[in-house]
Amino acid sequence: MTGLDISFYILAIFLLGSSALVAFRPRPIEAALWLILHFFLTSILYVIMGSHFVAIIQLLVYAGAIVVLFTFVILLLNLNPEELGLKTSVSWASFVLFLGGIGAVLLCLHVATPELLAPLSEVERASDFGSIESFSRALLGRYVWGFEVAGVVLLLAVVGVGLLAYKKPKGSKLS
Amino acid sequence: MLDSLFSSGWWTDERILWVFLLAKILLFFGVVFGVVAPVMIWVERRVAGLIQDRHGPNRVGPFGLLQSLADGIKLFFKEPLLPSQVNKPYFLLAPIFAVLPAATAFAVIPFGPPTTLGGFFETPQRLQIAELNVGILFVMAVTALSVYALVLAGWASNNKFSVLGSLRASAQMISYELAAGLAIVSVVLLSGSVDLVGIVESQKEMWHIFPGILAFIVFLPAIYAETNRTPFDLPEAEAELVVGYHTEYSGIKFGLFFLSEYAIMTTVSAMCVLFFFGGWEFLPGLNWDQIGIDVVESLFGTLLAVFWFCFKVSLFLFLFVWVRWTLPRFRYDQLMDLGWKTLLPIAIFNIVLTAGIIAFT
Numbered sequence: 406m407t408g409l410d411i412s413f414y415i416l417a418i419f420l421l422g423s424s425a426l427v428a429f430r431p432r433p434i435e436a437a438l439w440l441i442l443h444f445f446l447t448s449i450l451y452v453i454m455g456s457h458f459v460a461i462i463q464l465l466v467y468a469g470a471i472v473v474l475f476t477f478v479i480l481l482l483n484l485n486p487e488e489l490g491l492k493t494s495v496s497w498a499s500f501v502l503f504l505g506g507i508g509a510v511l512l513c514l515h516v517a518t519p520e521l522l523a524p525l526s527e528v529e530r531a532s533d534f535g536s537i538e539s540f541s542r543a544l545l546g547r548y549v550w551g552f553e554v555a556g557v558v559l560l561l562a563v564v565g566v567g568l569l570a571y572k573k574p575k576g577s578k579l580s
Numbered sequence: 581m582l583d584s585l586f587s588s589g590w591w592t593d594e595r596i597l598w599v600f601l602l603a604k605i606l607l608f609f610g611v612v613f614g615v616v617a618p619v620m621i622w623v624e625r626r627v628a629g630l631i632q633d634r635h636g637p638n639r640v641g642p643f644g645l646l647q648s649l650a651d652g653i654k655l656f657f658k659e660p661l662l663p664s665q666v667n668k669p670y671f672l673l674a675p676i677f678a679v680l681p682a683a684t685a686f687a688v689i690p691f692g693p694p695t696t697l698g699g700f701f702e703t704p705q706r707l708q709i710a711e712l713n714v715g716i717l718f719v720m721a722v723t724a725l726s727v728y729a730l731v732l733a734g735w736a737s738n739n740k741f742s743v744l745g746s747l748r749a750s751a752q753m754i755s756y757e758l759a760a761g762l763a764i765v766s767v768v769l770l771s772g773s774v775d776l777v778g779i780v781e782s783q784k785e786m787w788h789i790f791p792g793i794l795a796f797i798v799f800l801p802a803i804y805a806e807t808n809r810t811p812f813d814l815p816e817a818e819a820e821l822v823v824g825y826h827t828e829y830s831g832i833k834f835g836l837f838f839l840s841e842y843a844i845m846t847t848v849s850a851m852c853v854l855f856f857f858g859g860w861e862f863l864p865g866l867n868w869d870q871i872g873i874d875v876v877e878s879l880f881g882t883l884l885a886v887f888w889f890c891f892k893v894s895l896f897l898f899l900f901v902w903v904r905w906t907l908p909r910f911r912y913d914q915l916m917d918l919g920w921k922t923l924l925p926i927a928i929f930n931i932v933l934t935a936g937i938i939a940f941t
Contacts, residue, residue: 473750473753473757
């Protein structure tokens with residue numbers, strides 16, 4: 406057990422804790438705040454793996470943009486837990502069941518393919534692993550088609566939402 | 581004591597670097613939070629007085645320079661009031677969230693060229709606290725996180741004006757962060773680096789402001805909006821929302837919000853200088869080497885470069901103040917129109933243009 410592994414396990418406990426709180430806090434905005442902490446810890450996980458670029462992108466895109474959008478929607482709707490009729494958004498029993506399921510799947514995986522869940526320090530990596538150069542080479546080289554398809558799918562989603570949300574002006578002949 | 585320390589062999593190379601790092605941290609944070617932010621508050625009030633043809637604070641100390649100190653002491657010793665309707669833990673957390681990103685962003689900002697400090701080090705050391713190779717993204721990410729302080733403060737205050745302020749802050753942040761990010765993409769294209777020192781070094785021959793004028797036109801309003809400064813200070817609009825998200829705050833908790841505003845202002849001014857105005861380089865097309873000053877090896881040259889960088893940053897800080905007391909506030913729909921219908925298309929067009937020019941030259 407190296408220092409890296411120990412820090413990984415400590416981090417993992419906090420990660421699980423914060424993601425559980427996302428599900429359990431009754432007020433949506435509190436859940437959003439715990440989600441930010443969760444993203445922070447995930448990005449530290451990436452740093453431990455030596456992938457600084459992905460770590461920063463995680464913060465920038467998820468914590469910096471997407472959760473801001475979430476909080477905007479939450480504040481706009483301004484729903485109280487009393488109005489929603491909830492004490493917590495998820496019951497403990499279903500959460501324990503969920504965790505148990507995930508744990509069982511991981512255990513099966515571990516038994517079937519031990520190398521998949523090897524400790525971090527034993528994973529072999531290229532010397533430039535996680536640098537922005539190697540990342541972009543992989544993204545725009547080997548995986549360029551997948552990357553482009555994902556872009557098109559996201560664009561379609563944006564256009565679709567625009568279409569769904571579009572309100573016809575009154576008296577318009579457009580159908 | 582010191583002599584024996586120096587001769588005892590305690591000063592190994594590694595320890596010297598650690599001490600140097602500590603010195604950088606203390607110097608940088610000390611200067612920014614202890615000098616720049618209070619002085620900027622004073623400058624803001626004096627310039628406001630100048631522009632509005634009145635005196636501004638001029639009683640405490642020479643030219644009223646100690647006014648910020650007096651205000652700070654007053655805020656510090658004020659009774660910590662806690663309004664009864666607030667959500668206590670989050671209410672107390674919000675001012676801390678305001679200061680944290682402001683402080684963290686400084687960690688990667690280089691305030692001078694890599695230097696040997698007049699031959700003290702064998703290899704040039706960076707005048708930057710954390711040598712992160714994705715510095716530009718880090719600054720963007722951390723400044724984007726500053727909005728949570730506003731959201732949290734407004735929501736925890738449990739006051740409808742404050743919540744409206746938070747709502748505006750989050751909407752504004754999403755709209756303008758996109759434009760600012762896309763403007764920075766073209767800076768990265770121009771310099772071929774995401775490292776802040778690398779970006780400055782790529783401007784030795786030509787500052788990015790000339791090929792990147794469109795990007796700068798997008799970037800400047802975007803960062804004004806991100807720092808919630810007039811003309812984009814809708815989250816605190818006094819006339820409509822009292823002061824929005826920090827209505828319920830007083831004493832040192834309010835003081836922290838106030839301090840973080842000026843600290844963030846310093847960060848984004850430094851970003852402007854680093855991205856578009858050549859960092860510590862002398863003049864566009866005329867760098868320190870060409871006028872015979874060695875900024876790496878000689879201590880004098882290094883200090884000159886650091887001073888020059890600080891001078892440029894202070895010009896941008898002054899611009900912030902100047903704009904605040906000159907331009908009126910936008911209406912909310914105008915703010916959204918400007919962000920989505922003007923700045924964003926310009927930024928996207930600029931990326932295509934810059935990439936095209938770089939590809940074909």
